[in-house]
Amino acid sequence: MDAPAAVHAQGIVKRFGPTVALDGVHLTVRPGESHALVGRNGAGKSTLVSVLTGLHRPDAGTVTFHGRPAPAPGDRAAWQAEVACVYQKSMVVPDLTVAENLFLNRFDQRGALIHWGRLRSRARALLAEYGVEVDPDRRARELTVEQRQFVEIARALSFGARLIILDEPTAQLDAGGIQRLFRRLRELRRQGVAFLFISHHLREVYELCTTVTVYRDARHVLTAPVADLAQRDLVAAMTGNAPSHRTSWQAPVVRAPDAGETVLRAERLALDGEFEPLDLTVRRGEVLGVAGAAASGGTALGETLVGLRGPTAGRITVCGRTVRPGSVPHALAAGIGYVPEDRHRQGLVPHRSVAENATLTVADQLGPFGTVLPSRTRAFAARAIASLDIRTSGPDQPVSGLSGGNQQKVVIARALASEPHCLVAVRPTAGVDVRSKQALLGVVREVAAAGRAAVIVSDELDDLRVCDRVLALFHGRVVAEFDRGWADQALVAAMEGAIEQQGGGQ
Numbered sequence: 001m002d003a004p005a006a007v008h009a010q011g012i013v014k015r016f017g018p019t020v021a022l023d024g025v026h027l028t029v030r031p032g033e034s035h036a037l038v039g040r041n042g043a044g045k046s047t048l049v050s051v052l053t054g055l056h057r058p059d060a061g062t063v064t065f066h067g068r069p070a071p072a073p074g075d076r077a078a079w080q081a082e083v084a085c086v087y088q089k090s091m092v093v094p095d096l097t098v099a100e101n102l103f104l105n106r107f108d109q110r111g112a113l114i115h116w117g118r119l120r121s122r123a124r125a126l127l128a129e130y131g132v133e134v135d136p137d138r139r140a141r142e143l144t145v146e147q148r149q150f151v152e153i154a155r156a157l158s159f160g161a162r163l164i165i166l167d168e169p170t171a172q173l174d175a176g177g178i179q180r181l182f183r184r185l186r187e188l189r190r191q192g193v194a195f196l197f198i199s200h201h202l203r204e205v206y207e208l209c210t211t212v213t214v215y216r217d218a219r220h221v222l223t224a225p226v227a228d229l230a231q232r233d234l235v236a237a238m239t240g241n242a243p244s245h246r247t248s249w250q251a252p253v254v255r256a257p258d259a260g261e262t263v264l265r266a267e268r269l270a271l272d273g274e275f276e277p278l279d280l281t282v283r284r285g286e287v288l289g290v291a292g293a294a295a296s297g298g299t300a301l302g303e304t305l306v307g308l309r310g311p312t313a314g315r316i317t318v319c320g321r322t323v324r325p326g327s328v329p330h331a332l333a334a335g336i337g338y339v340p341e342d343r344h345r346q347g348l349v350p351h352r353s354v355a356e357n358a359t360l361t362v363a364d365q366l367g368p369f370g371t372v373l374p375s376r377t378r379a380f381a382a383r384a385i386a387s388l389d390i391r392t393s394g395p396d397q398p399v400s401g402l403s404g405g406n407q408q409k410v411v412i413a414r415a416l417a418s419e420p421h422c423l424v425a426v427r428p429t430a431g432v433d434v435r436s437k438q439a440l441l442g443v444v445r446e447v448a449a450a451g452r453a454a455v456i457v458s459d460e461l462d463d464l465r466v467c468d469r470v471l472a473l474f475h476g477r478v479v480a481e482f483d484r485g486w487a488d489q490a491l492v493a494a495m496e497g498a499i500e501q502q503g504g505g506q
């Protein structure tokens with residue numbers, strides 16, 4: 001039993017200025033173990049990953065891999081031979097082929113000549129060894145998220161690493177992709193590879209992992225076999241509150257006013273290659289859900305509603321007025337608020353403060369004649385911090401210093417700041433912890449309760465449960481419509497194309 005741990009971290013302390021991100025934490029992952037690390041947003045999970053992969057040097061504490069001390073800081077090759085992290089954001093170079101990505105920085109060097117034929121056949125052999133069915137000549141940018149993750153895992157293993165960290169690996173996969181990933185991880189585990197799995201999806205923790213560690217407020221709270229820990233006790237350990245019997249969130253039933261005035265309407269809206277002509281209406285007081293897995297066209301629909309993409313056909317109106325297609329400023333001016341899926345690219349200005357980022361949409365309301373009064377900006381941000389439970393040292397902290405989930409909350413605050421007629425949110429709770437999810441979805445409901453409207457595009461059932469109606473998209477077509485009270489299986493089946501109730505819009 002007692003082979004040395006794949007990784008053992010002890011007494012790790014990491015500070016960022018006044019913030020203590022890790023306060024003497026420990027973690028041990030055994031060979032062949034699938035170990036979950038969970039905790040609320042800002043608990044210190046990503047910081048630990050940075051320490052374990054050599055990106056951050058801890059202020060105190062030690063890390064060993066298989067009983068050997070961690071490599072010297074900066075010795076990238078030595079770190080790569082111990083551990084790799086597959087992030088949500090791709091680490092592969094999009095314009096290079098799969099083969100080139102696999103052997104990046106370790107080409108056969110015969111003078112300056114790279115032996116392409118050999119490179120390709122080595123790549124093919126390597127992919128075959130790990131059961132990855134991807135053509136080595138494909139450009140990395142053409143890979144699906146699932147294929148890209150498999151290539152990254154194969155690359156890590158080929159460097160000799162026997163510990164792989166997966167940071168929210170299922171975030172962009174559909175149900176089939178998740179099952180294929182889990183099957184592959186189980187196979188590798190049987191070969192002695194260890195996994196550290198970071199996820200806010202507790203169901204996946206229970207499905208995949210054998211052991212779970214909880215961090216809370218920079219401290220280690222517990223490590224236990226997953227089988228011995230009820231989900232409500234796990235949530236209680238994460239939040240520091242007594243166990244609650246409610247682990248999956250149900251929206252409070254707020255009766256939307258019947259047949260309220262139409263706020264957002266799309267008529268025969270279409271985008272070639274993404275979604276076919278569809279109609280939708282969202283009324284005052286209503287939250288409309290658009291359900292669909294990764295390739296459903298849902299994200300493209302959300303992006304079209306907010307002007308990021310120009311539709312190939314159709315019309316969008318807000319409160320009866322036509323919105324210029326494909327223009328974000330016009331959509332914003334017409335009263336559409338947007339919470340993007342990719343907050344890194346579309347969401348935030350990293351070096352600016354929480355207050356500035358949260359008010360980017362409303363600079364004209366923060367002072368007379370276009371001036372921005374810092375006091376008003378801060379007061380607005382302080383309200384958002386409180387209502388969305390954003391964990392920050394204060395409104396003046398740069399957003400780059402917030403944890404991922406807390407950055408997502410700033411993006412939502414920003415979308416709400418302009419008091420839009422209709423909020424359009426794409427996967428708003430991605431990366432957000434269980435408790436914050438509750439706060440955040442509650443805020444979306446409040447938007448509707450205040451007589452405005454919202455659209456949530458998501459394949460997360462908890463997100464869709466707060467909606468008054470849900471349209472299910474499959475391959476760019478509306479295949480079903482559900483009123484409140486739908487059964488999970490029915491909605492999942494519709495999202496996966498297992499039923500086709502209707503062909504057009506609602």
Ligand SMILES: Nc1ncnc2c1ncn2[C@@H]1O[C@H](COP(=O)(O)OP(=O)(O)OP(=O)(O)O)[C@@H](O)[C@H]1O
Binds near residue numbers: 021040044
């Ligand atoms: N570069 C940084 N500068 C300043 N503070 C930071 C930095 N990185 C992290 N922090 C702080 O360290 C704490 C822990 O953050 P970390 O990103 O590790 O949390 P997390 O558990 O990964 O959260 P999430 O679930 O939201 O991703 C937070 O308070 C965060 O604000």
